[in-house]
Amino acid sequence: MSDLAATDKLFFERAGLDKTRTEAIVKDALTGADDGELFLEYRQSEALVFDDGRLKSASFDTTQGFGLRSVCGEATGYSHANELSETAIARAGETLEAVRRGKGGTFAAPPVGTNRALYCDDNPLSGVAFEKKVALLGEMDAYARAKDERVKQVSASLSGEWQAVQILRPDGMRVGDIRPLVRLNVQVMVEKDGKMETGGYGTGARVTFDRYLEPETWKASVDEALRQALVNLDSVPAPAGEMQVVLGPGWPGILLHEAIGHGLEGDFNRKKTSAFSGLLGQRVAAPGVTVIDDGAMADRRGSLSVDDEGTPSQKTVLIEDGILIGYIQDRLNARLMGTKPTGNGRRQSFAHTPIPRMTNTYMLPGPHVPEEIIASVDRGLYAVNFGGGQVDITSGKFVFSASEAYLIENGKVTRPVRGATLIGNGPDVLNQVSMVGNDLALDEGVGVCGKEGQSVPVGVGMPTIKLDHLTVGGTD
Numbered sequence: 472m473s474d475l476a477a478t479d480k481l482f483f484e485r486a487g488l489d490k491t492r493t494e495a496i497v498k499d500a501l502t503g504a505d506d507g508e509l510f511l512e513y514r515q516s517e518a519l520v521f522d523d524g525r526l527k528s529a530s531f532d533t534t535q536g537f538g539l540r541s542v543c544g545e546a547t548g549y550s551h552a553n554e555l556s557e558t559a560i561a562r563a564g565e566t567l568e569a570v571r572r573g574k575g576g577t578f579a580a581p582p583v584g585t586n587r588a589l590y591c592d593d594n595p596l597s598g599v600a601f602e603k604k605v606a607l608l609g610e611m612d613a614y615a616r617a618k619d620e621r622v623k624q625v626s627a628s629l630s631g632e633w634q635a636v637q638i639l640r641p642d643g644m645r646v647g648d649i650r651p652l653v654r655l656n657v658q659v660m661v662e663k664d665g666k667m668e669t670g671g672y673g674t675g676a677r678v679t680f681d682r683y684l685e686p687e688t689w690k691a692s693v694d695e696a697l698r699q700a701l702v703n704l705d706s707v708p709a710p711a712g713e714m715q716v717v718l719g720p721g722w723p724g725i726l727l728h729e730a731i732g733h734g735l736e737g738d739f740n741r742k743k744t745s746a747f748s749g750l751l752g753q754r755v756a757a758p759g760v761t762v763i764d765d766g767a768m769a770d771r772r773g774s775l776s777v778d779d780e781g782t783p784s785q786k787t788v789l790i791e792d793g794i795l796i797g798y799i800q801d802r803l804n805a806r807l808m809g810t811k812p813t814g815n816g817r818r819q820s821f822a823h824t825p826i827p828r829m830t831n832t833y834m835l836p837g838p839h840v841p842e843e844i845i846a847s848v849d850r851g852l853y854a855v856n857f858g859g860g861q862v863d864i865t866s867g868k869f870v871f872s873a874s875e876a877y878l879i880e881n882g883k884v885t886r887p888v889r890g891a892t893l894i895g896n897g898p899d900v901l902n903q904v905s906m907v908g909n910d911l912a913l914d915e916g917v918g919v920c921g922k923e924g925q926s927v928p929v930g931v932g933m934p935t936i937k938l939d940h941l942t943v944g945g946t947d
Contacts, residue, residue, distance in 0.1 A: 474592060474776070478637040478647035482511050486535070486555040493557060497539070498641040500564025503571045506542040506579040506802055508780060509560065509639040512821040516632040517596050521608035523624055529605075531596075536821040541567040542803055549824045579806060581644040582782040589769050589776045589784075590677035592649035594633040599680045604629050607684055615659050615693045621704070622697065623667070624660040629653075631680060638781040646781040652676075652772065652928060654917060655683045659696040663704050668889075670699025671874075675916035676770045699856065699875055702887045709876065709891035709945030715851035716893065716941040717844055717879065721912035722856055724931035728832050728920070729862045730869040730897035731762065735789050735797075736815075736827040737804035739864055746867035746898050747795060755795045756901030759837050762790040764799055766814055766830030772916040773831040773930035780816035780825050787813045790901070801827040819925040826923060833932030837907025841935040844906045846882040852891060852943055853877040853884050867897035870944075892944035900938060908935030 483490045493509070501507045513535045520527045536553035537560060548570030550563035611627040631653040638646045654675030661668055672695040674688070682688055718726065739745035747755060756762075766784030768774050775784045780802050789797050800808070801816030804827055817828035845853065853876060860871035873891040877884045895903075913932035920929040 473647070474588065474649045475637070475645060475647035477592060477649055478511070478635050481513055481635050482555065482637055488555060488557060493560060494639060494643065496557060496561050496564055497639050500539060500567055501541055501578070501641040504541045504543050504578065506806065507540045507641070510538040510540070510779065510818070510821055511555070511637045511639070512536060512634065514632060514634045514820070515594070515596050518628065518630040519604055519608060520626070520628045521605070521612060522626045524612055526605055526608070534820070538821040538823070539563040539567065540824060541570045543571050545807065546570055547803065547824060551822045578642065579802065581640055581642050582646070582780065582812070584644070585777065585783040587776055587783065589767060589774050590651060591679065593651060593679050595631045595651045595653050595679040596633055599684065603684070604680070607689065611657055611689055611693050614690060615657070615697060618693070618697055619661065619701070621661040621663055622659055623662045626658045628656045629683070636779065638779070640781065644781065646777050648776050650677060650775070651679060653678060653680055653683065655689065655692060656917070657692050657696045659693070659700045661700040661704055666704065668700050668703035670696045670701070670703060672696040672699070673915060673917035675772055677772065677774060678770055702875060703889060706887040706889040709852070709888035709943065711943060711945035713940055713942050715848045716938045716943065717848060717851060717853045718933065718936050718938070719853065719855040720908065720910045720933060720935050722914045722931065723854060724833055724914065724933035725857050725918065726860070726869070726871055726893070727762065727834055727933055728829060728918070728929065728931045729860055730867065730895070730900060732764070732829045732832045733862060733864050733922070734867060734897055735799055736829070737798045737800040737808060738827050740798050741804050741808050744865050746865065750795050753795055754793050755898055756790050756793040757904045758793045759907050760790060760793050760901055760904050761788065761835040762832070763788055763835060764815070764829055764832045768831055771831050771913070771930045772918060772928045773829070775814070775830060778814045778816045778825070779818045780812070782812045782814045782816060784814035784830060799827050799829060801825055817927050819927055823925050826925070828922060828927055829920060829929050831913070831930035831932070833911065833913060834907070834934065834936070836909045836911040836934040839906045839908050841908050841910055844908055844935055844937045845879060845884060847906065847937065848879040849881060851879040853879050854891065854893065862897070867899070869897060870894050888945070890946040894942040894944055900941065903938040903940050904936050905939045906937040910934050
């Protein structure tokens, strides 16, 4: 069954909406607007947390609702409700009348249609019994404790959701999408001589739970969390000052996402509040740096068959060989900037308007092997994993904490360090890239991006790279 047929069954048969009448309501509500749509959503979500040898919490939620948007020029009217009825949708249309009053815009052309499906439409929440999920988390706890006597506490969690959406436009175009999403996390605390440290690992994708029930998957997750905890247990205080920094592959791409990616979103550049505003066609990064946003990767956490405006996702080159050539666009900002949407109009739920957001953002690989990059550093920092961070979009300034990092001394990785923070400026850091590795890796599927009060799943990635100059904050 296609996603459109499946969502028809969900919204027009099960919820009781009449398709013909609903389409007429949408057309009437948006006549005279420049753009807009009705967004229907049904979502089931589940979360289990196993902590310190017992099931700490379990939840299962079902939400549904709609959002009706009318766009006139730069103005957006939005009305939403958790009641799926023609009466509620018609009432929402009446509230939007003020936005288009006195306007007579020509409605924008619809998105290009697609039959592409990047992930299965199976509901991961109904495929595995609750008892089996609890047993899995208990096994993870027992396995971690049996691996090392220094393990003092284990926290494991399993979460998933099944989201069905349909987008209806007044020109008659309808698009459906069914989106599974699961995630497995584990955190391990270890103790030695009164010193306690933690390590964590997570993995997820737009798939069912099946692969995470396999011992090779969950055991590898526990092993990695324990490895990180033991590394931190033996760490020394991080040095401070300006130095060469090598970023490892995969999850360190979160720095790329935060420090550069947000600055390339269309709304910030249309309003000229980004450090990258007005720089199209100019060099913003060192030669060899190519940055991609790709929402069309199968099963990836940040991927979408279509975005929340009905536009098919795509592979968008943002920076090519150091030159800025494009921005991340939704429909509204693309229209106002005279360009095309890139399939990045995303919203957290029916209660939110779509805005330009990243999907899977990564840097392409280069010619250098990682060992060559490490060997080129006399004294520096090798950052393998990151924790939290803060970024100012307007200035591009950022601060990131490294959850796993090592000293590089005389071209060799030596002691692990703790308390390291990376401090810099997004546009500037791209110009400090002097070596790009050939080992591109994507994160394991745990990214969550926040913007304007909305959270959406995303992916990141990068190869090993060398930054010639970056300020490191430390405790030594």
